[in-house]
Amino acid sequence: xxxxxxxxxxxxxxxxxxxxxxxxxxxxxxxxxxxxxxxxxxxxxxxxxxxxxxxxxxxxxxxxxxxxxxxxxxxxxxxxxxxxxxxxxxxxxxxxxxxxxxxxxxxxxxxxxxxxxxxxxxxxxxxxxxxxxxxxxxxxxxxxxxxxxxxxxxxxxxxxxxxxxxxxxxxxxxxxxxxxxxxxxxxxxxxxxxxxxxxxxxxxxxxxxxxxxxxxxxxxxxxxxxxxxxxxxxxxxxxxxxxxxxxxxxxxxxxxxxxxxxxxxxxxxxxxxxxxxxxxxxxxxxxxxxxxxxxxxxxxxxxxxxxxxxxxxxxxxxxxxxxxxxxxxxxxxxxxxxxxxxxxxxxxxxxxxxxxxxxxxxxxxxxx
Numbered sequence: 001x002x003x004x005x006x007x008x009x010x011x012x013x014x015x016x017x018x019x020x021x022x023x024x025x026x027x028x029x030x031x032x033x034x035x036x037x038x039x040x041x042x043x044x045x046x047x048x049x050x051x052x053x054x055x056x057x058x059x060x061x062x063x064x065x066x067x068x069x070x071x072x073x074x075x076x077x078x079x080x081x082x083x084x085x086x087x088x089x090x091x092x093x094x095x096x097x098x099x100x101x102x103x104x105x106x107x108x109x110x111x112x113x114x115x116x117x118x119x120x121x122x123x124x125x126x127x128x129x130x131x132x133x134x135x136x137x138x139x140x141x142x143x144x145x146x147x148x149x150x151x152x153x154x155x156x157x158x159x160x161x162x163x164x165x166x167x168x169x170x171x172x173x174x175x176x177x178x179x180x181x182x183x184x185x186x187x188x189x190x191x192x193x194x195x196x197x198x199x200x201x202x203x204x205x206x207x208x209x210x211x212x213x214x215x216x217x218x219x220x221x222x223x224x225x226x227x228x229x230x231x232x233x234x235x236x237x238x239x240x241x242x243x244x245x246x247x248x249x250x251x252x253x254x255x256x257x258x259x260x261x262x263x264x265x266x267x268x269x270x271x272x273x274x275x276x277x278x279x280x281x282x283x284x285x286x287x288x289x290x291x292x293x294x295x296x297x298x299x300x301x302x303x304x305x306x307x308x309x310x311x312x313x314x315x316x317x318x319x320x321x322x323x324x325x326x327x328x329x330x331x332x333x334x335x336x337x338x339x340x341x342x343x344x345x346x347x348x349x350x351x352x353x354x355x356x357x358x359x360x361x362x363x364x365x366x367x368x
Contacts, residue, residue: 067101087160125141167218301350
């Protein structure tokens with residue numbers, strides 16, 4: 001029998017004393033417990049970590065975002081003194097690639113912009129400081145987005161929303177009841193049902209009634225973060241770009257997942273040692289933005305977004321003059337970022353952009 005993790009013991013103690021906890025509370029404890037939380041105690045990114053994010057696969061990813069941000073800034077009329085914000089900047093790799101492109105291709109934007117990194121992990125802040133040392137005079141760190149100073153805002157968030165806790169509800173003959181984490185007869189962590197019933201108005205519209213046992217995920221905390229971003233854009237103008245894995249249409253299904261050493265892990269198996277995430281409901285984020293009075297530029301697959309920005313052309317110039325092995329590595333990286341299926345990110349990952357005031361942004365189709 002495997003020894004439980006320290007956080008598993010702590011959570012069992014909480015449940016034993018106070019009763020079952022919601023999936024949302026379990027999710028939050030796994031990632032952010034001050035003593036044993038996943039993001040408080042480790043470097044999760046990269047080959048030695050538990051997962052690899054798009055910026056770590058290739059510099060091309062951040063470079064394409066740099067291209068997008070320059071074009072967006074130009075379409076907004078080239079305002080001065082902008083706030084370039086990243087929420088959840090990882091190791092700083094993506095922002096480093098973005099700033100390199102902006103400094104080279106849009107010096108006027110680079111000169112007057114200030115860079116704001118929203119990060120709660122002191123470990124990651126140190127790494128970001130090293131990665132972005134060449135831009136040190138532009139950087140400011142904040143524990144929350146509310147602390148970022150007011151002003152015209154260009155915001156990017158890559159794999160942020162998947163790590164914001166969700167609630168889950170399970171279909172029963174009497175309606176949807178909240179899924180909780182309790183204890184099995186053997187004293188192990190196990191899923192159970194709580195007394196809270198879901199408001200039927202929150203069910204996906206137009207869907208027929210699903211069979212008993214079906215799970216519906218509901219993410220008020222994600223909606224709250226989206227609203228905070230939209231309120232800033234409404235007050236100060238700008239654009240927010242959100243990239244994550246998820247689905248474009250709200251639907252039923254259990255997407256709670258744990259990843260440990262690049263392998264899927266049962267969500268209750270190793271709290272504190274595995275990354276816990278779930279798929280992002282992009283339709284819900286889009287509806288939230290529109291309801292807040294913000295312009296929805298569109299939502300598209302990551303592959304289409306990167307191809308539309310010219311990643312293939314940039315890849316070929318990056319590979320020019322390099323040996324065959326280096327060229328092959330670039331080709332494989334582009335495939336991983338833009339191709340569908342089979343562990344690639346092109347289709348699973350979606351890109352959502354919202355703006356204030358309303359304007360058309362490439363490569364999103366106009367009229368959306």
